[in-house]
Amino acid sequence: xxxxxxxxxxxxxxxxxxxxxxxxxxxxxxxxxxxxxxxxxxxxxxxxxxxxxxxxxxxxxxxxxxxxxxxxxxxxxxxxxxxxxxxxxxxxxxxxxxxxxxxxxxxxxxxxxxxxxxxxxxxxxxxxxxxxxxxxxxxxxxxxxxxxxxxxxxxxxxxxxxxxxxxxxxxxxxxxxxxxxxxxxxxxxxxxxxxxxxxxxxxxxxxxxxxxxxxxxxxxxxxxxxxxxxxxxxxxxxxxxxxxxxxxxxxxxxxxxxxxxxxxxxxxxxxxxxxxxxxxxxxxxxxxxxxxx
Numbered sequence: 415x416x417x418x419x420x421x422x423x424x425x426x427x428x429x430x431x432x433x434x435x436x437x438x439x440x441x442x443x444x445x446x447x448x449x450x451x452x453x454x455x456x457x458x459x460x461x462x463x464x465x466x467x468x469x470x471x472x473x474x475x476x477x478x479x480x481x482x483x484x485x486x487x488x489x490x491x492x493x494x495x496x497x498x499x500x501x502x503x504x505x506x507x508x509x510x511x512x513x514x515x516x517x518x519x520x521x522x523x524x525x526x527x528x529x530x531x532x533x534x535x536x537x538x539x540x541x542x543x544x545x546x547x548x549x550x551x552x553x554x555x556x557x558x559x560x561x562x563x564x565x566x567x568x569x570x571x572x573x574x575x576x577x578x579x580x581x582x583x584x585x586x587x588x589x590x591x592x593x594x595x596x597x598x599x600x601x602x603x604x605x606x607x608x609x610x611x612x613x614x615x616x617x618x619x620x621x622x623x624x625x626x627x628x629x630x631x632x633x634x635x636x637x638x639x640x641x642x643x644x645x646x647x648x649x650x651x652x653x654x655x656x657x658x659x660x661x662x663x664x665x666x667x668x669x670x671x672x673x674x675x676x677x678x679x680x681x682x683x684x685x686x687x688x689x690x691x692x693x694x695x696x697x698x699x700x701x702x703x704x705x706x707x
Contacts, residue, residue: 451701451704451705454701454705457487458480458483458484458487461483462476462479462480462483465479467558468554468555468558468559469547469551469554469555470550470551470554471551475543475546478542478543478546479540479543482539482540482543485539486535486536486539488707489535490532491705491706491707492706492707494528494531494532495702495705495706496706497528498528498702499699499702499703499706501521501524501528502695502698502699502702503699505517505521505695506692506695506696506699508520509688509691509692509695510692512680512681512683512688513676513677513680514677515673515677518673518676518677522669530650530651533646533650534647534650534651537643537646537647537650538643541639541640541642541643541646542639544633544639544642544646545636545637545638545639545642547633549634552630552633552634555630555633556626556630559626559629559630560626562622563619563622563623563626566615566618566619566622567619569615570612570615570616570619574610574612577610577612578608578610581608581610582604582605582608585604585608586601586604589604589679592690592691592694593683593687593688593690593691594686594687594690600682600683603678603682604679604682607675607678607679608675609671611664611668611671613660613664614664614668616660617658617660617661617663617664618661620658620660620661621656621657621658621660621661624656624657624658625649625656628656632645
């Protein structure tokens with residue numbers, strides 16, 4: 415947002431702002447503006463709200479973050495969106511005849527490179543904010559991080575049947591979002607292929623908790639901006655440095671499972687289903703082209 419809104423004012427006007435934003439988004443949707451462009455245009459507002467949710471930011475911190483976010487998003491529109499468009503255009507062409515293992519490897523590598531570039535770009539500008547946090551803000555951050563684990567804890571506490579049903583439901587809904595209705599015969603075969611691994615979920619939770627603990631410890635040590643930037647850069651450049659041994663042992667195996675599953679599912683799809691996904695990819699390409707600056 416161009417105009418600064420203090421935290422106190424934001425709290426007072428929260429309901430009014432939400433009502434206005436909802437009305438504005440509704441009008442945009444009626445006018446035919448895509449959801450992608452709406453979300454992107456409001457991403458600075460959303461990110462500021464998310465940071466406040468995790469840290470309970472002060473007015474001065476909000477001013478600092480607003481300026482940095484504006485620059486980061488401008489960089490993203492100028493430098494990253496064109497790269498995303500290239501990737502999606504290439505994938506649209508490659509996917510005409512379905513998936514093969516090389517397609518998935520290429521897309522996975524590109525995905526990792528994208529997020530790595532984004533976070534490495536953000537770290538130098540946002541390290542001063544992390545260095546400015548007081549102990550109360552850090553404890554609030556710790557509490558909010560703990561809440562992010564609730565979904566994995568819920569899964570771990572499910573019975574085997576509940577976990578299998580929950581996973582199948584999630585995966586089928588994801589497929590239908592891209593490909594349309596999944597036919598009953600397709601559904602049966604996907605259910606048979608889609609096995610769950612409780613120990614994998616446990617290892618994800620423990621690895622996440624390890625990183626959360628390390629992150630909170632870094633902030634509580636009240637390191638300098640440069641020290642925080644250096645440590646964050648290491649974590650981004652070498653994500654395996656923040657994994658538990660159990661997570662390291664299982665991640666390649668689980669990635670191989672999903673790769674094999676996606677190839678099997680793709681072989682089941684009809685031309686109509688695949689064309690629907692191609693249409694969605696093209697929609698994203700068209701939307702992102704309108705957002706490049």
